[in-house]
Amino acid sequence: MGATERSYRTIGGVPLRYLRSNPVLTTYYARSTSAFEDKLDAFSHDLARAVPRWYGGLVYIATAGAYVNKPKYHGLGRAFDLDLVRWEHRTCGPIRGHHRASARYRRRRYIAVDALARRHFKYVLDGWYNAAHRDHLHLDDGGGGLVFNPGYRSDTVFIQAAANEMSDAGLVIDGIYGPKTSAAFRVLKNRLDVPHRVSSDAGAYRRFLWRLARRALRNRGV
Amino acid sequence: MDQVDGGIGARRGTRLSRRDVLVRATYGLGGLVVAGGAGALGRPSSASAATAGSVAGPATDTTRLSGTAQPRSVCSGRSATMVVGETESGQAVSWRSRDGRSWDEHRLPPPTPGEPDVWGVAAHGDRFVAVGSLLWQRPIRVRPDHDADDRAAVTFTAARRQPAVWWTVDGATWEGDTLGVVDAAHAQLIAVSCHTDLLVAVGSTLDADGAQGDAGLVLVSPDGVAWEPGEVSGPDGAVLPEGSFTGVTAAGDAWFATSSDMAGGAVWTSADGRHWSLVASSRAWFAGMTLQGITVRGRRVIVAATSLADHRTSYHTSRDGCRTWQAGRPRARAMDAVDATVMDVGTVEGEIVVVGTRGDLPVIERGVG
Numbered sequence: 001m002g003a004t005e006r007s008y009r010t011i012g013g014v015p016l017r018y019l020r021s022n023p024v025l026t027t028y029y030a031r032s033t034s035a036f037e038d039k040l041d042a043f044s045h046d047l048a049r050a051v052p053r054w055y056g057g058l059v060y061i062a063t064a065g066a067y068v069n070k071p072k073y074h075g076l077g078r079a080f081d082l083d084l085v086r087w088e089h090r091t092c093g094p095i096r097g098h099h100r101a102s103a104r105y106r107r108r109r110y111i112a113v114d115a116l117a118r119r120h121f122k123y124v125l126d127g128w129y130n131a132a133h134r135d136h137l138h139l140d141d142g143g144g145g146l147v148f149n150p151g152y153r154s155d156t157v158f159i160q161a162a163a164n165e166m167s168d169a170g171l172v173i174d175g176i177y178g179p180k181t182s183a184a185f186r187v188l189k190n191r192l193d194v195p196h197r198v199s200s201d202a203g204a205y206r207r208f209l210w211r212l213a214r215r216a217l218r219n220r221g222v
Numbered sequence: 223m224d225q226v227d228g229g230i231g232a233r234r235g236t237r238l239s240r241r242d243v244l245v246r247a248t249y250g251l252g253g254l255v256v257a258g259g260a261g262a263l264g265r266p267s268s269a270s271a272a273t274a275g276s277v278a279g280p281a282t283d284t285t286r287l288s289g290t291a292q293p294r295s296v297c298s299g300r301s302a303t304m305v306v307g308e309t310e311s312g313q314a315v316s317w318r319s320r321d322g323r324s325w326d327e328h329r330l331p332p333p334t335p336g337e338p339d340v341w342g343v344a345a346h347g348d349r350f351v352a353v354g355s356l357l358w359q360r361p362i363r364v365r366p367d368h369d370a371d372d373r374a375a376v377t378f379t380a381a382r383r384q385p386a387v388w389w390t391v392d393g394a395t396w397e398g399d400t401l402g403v404v405d406a407a408h409a410q411l412i413a414v415s416c417h418t419d420l421l422v423a424v425g426s427t428l429d430a431d432g433a434q435g436d437a438g439l440v441l442v443s444p445d446g447v448a449w450e451p452g453e454v455s456g457p458d459g460a461v462l463p464e465g466s467f468t469g470v471t472a473a474g475d476a477w478f479a480t481s482s483d484m485a486g487g488a489v490w491t492s493a494d495g496r497h498w499s500l501v502a503s504s505r506a507w508f509a510g511m512t513l514q515g516i517t518v519r520g521r522r523v524i525v526a527a528t529s530l531a532d533h534r535t536s537y538h539t540s541r542d543g544c545r546t547w548q549a550g551r552p553r554a555r556a557m558d559a560v561d562a563t564v565m566d567v568g569t570v571e572g573e574i575v576v577v578g579t580r581g582d583l584p585v586i587e588r589g590v591g
Binding site for chain 2: 020071130133136140175
């Protein structure tokens with residue numbers, strides 16, 4: 001399996017753009033493994049179908065890079081850095097620091113995109129994970145099964161942020177899965193009517209993420 | 223030692239075993255046809271893949287290795303040229319040539335149970351020293367409560383990555399060890415260089431989940447056995463978002479290293495190999511690029527870079543201790559194609575050499591500068 005066996009400029013039919021080196025949007029030619037591109041396609045499809053009608057269609061997805069010949073998953077053609085998602089009438093901009101936007105609807109939209117990415121990629125590193133990801137979402141498919149793993153900081157900070165934004169849990173986002181985080185997560189799962197076995201049942205976790213994302217995209221709490 | 227001369231055919235599309243070897247000798251004799259331009263190497267016929275035609279391009283010599291391995295680093299020792307990399311199946315391997323005509327491939331064994339990852343190699347006296355990391359993973363399978371079918375089980379992975387070093391005296395038998403001198407849960411070494419008996423290895427520590435590099439790492443050693451951390455000072459300390467040090471070399475009395483992160487590349491310098499600081503002007507010059515490696519030829523310091531936006535490889539030369547740069551030289555032929563990926567640049571017998579892949583095929587190109 002070659003790291004660059006696929007080269008493409010759209011994912012799921014949505015154009016890829018690069019906006020880091022030029023004020024003018026430029027077409028981005030991504031390279032990755034075939035399997036990884038398939039996952040990106042599915043993610044793109046989710047971004048299009050999860051939104052309410054007033055968002056409009058997906059216009060483009062801006063990336064900071066997919067295959068990069070450096071160590072770890074970018075070098076394996078199994079990683080993607082997401083800068084911005086542009087629908088016709090709405091935008092989610094990790095590159096603009098939307099996880100810390102003053103408007104809650106923007107932060108919830110970020111939660112939604114983050115959640116939809118987790119349906120396809122085990123490692124989603126976001127603005128709460130560390131400072132390196134304050135301006136993009138890193139997606140890769142290392143890390144094992146697509147279930148919630150309380151041992152992963154990347155999973156735990158996401159749930160803490162989601163609980164804060166969606167149900168006013170008031171958690172400290174520290175990446176430590178303690179009793180308060182567990183209780184807040186339980187509330188989210190109950191209210192979204194999802195079984196609690198999200199750490200062992202990939203279907204249940206994906207369902208949780210989908211329902212969470214749909215509510216967040218509509219700026220509705222849980 | 224599994225040694226085969228260049229006439230033995232490679233089996234394209236099959237995994238590279240220890241008995242598979244470089245398709246054709248390169249240095250001094252020329253390798254695969256590159257005069258035909260971009261298409262010649264990227265989509266070889268089965269015949270060319272198997273027998274490796276032996277015509278050199280007018281400017282460079284190119285060797286395509288067999289299989290779909292990834293050569294990652296090259297260096298020149300007293301008695302041989304050494305390349306290290308990884309096979310398609312994930313084995314850490316070296317390829318050695320004493321005469322530029324025949325090559326032999328050897329495995330770098332994991333020092334302890336785990337998955338070795340080798341990235342850099344340097345000559346150290348009569349020895350070669352390679353660096354990388356060892357990934358220790360503990361899969362945990364969990365089956366849903368309601369489901370007795372084990373196929374429904376999911377896997378957690380507990381992991382730890384430690385820096386690793388290997389050395390060989392005969393160029394064939396490698397011994398390795400992991401280095402416990404780094405406090406971080408995850409760390410890796412990417413490149414190594416030697417100067418006046420001091421070995422300097424560079425790489426990165428990784429983030430909490432071990433998913434991405436997050437800060438530069440320098441280790442130094444007088445003998446390749448005992449290592450200690452160096453010091454890195456930049457505007458943000460050693461922080462390199464999604465990044466790592468990627469190359470290191472010595473030029474005269476100074477050391478230079480390359481790094482790559484989300485913003486692009488940068489060059490770092492050290493007078494003693496232990497205390498490192500950023501060459502601030504390099505940030506602007508290498509914005510939007512990843513830097514694959516650094517080498518010295520005469521008074522020139524040469525860096526290989528790849529654009530983050532369009533993956534194009536470029537080369538950059540400095541004649542003033544990495545303060546200012548010029549783009550455009552040296553110029554590769556086979557490795558200057560859309561589907562080429564440069565992994566490292568080195569100097570062998572006074573000539574600039576790049577290693578990497580063309581398509582999925584491993585390539586060494588010599589004489590590019």
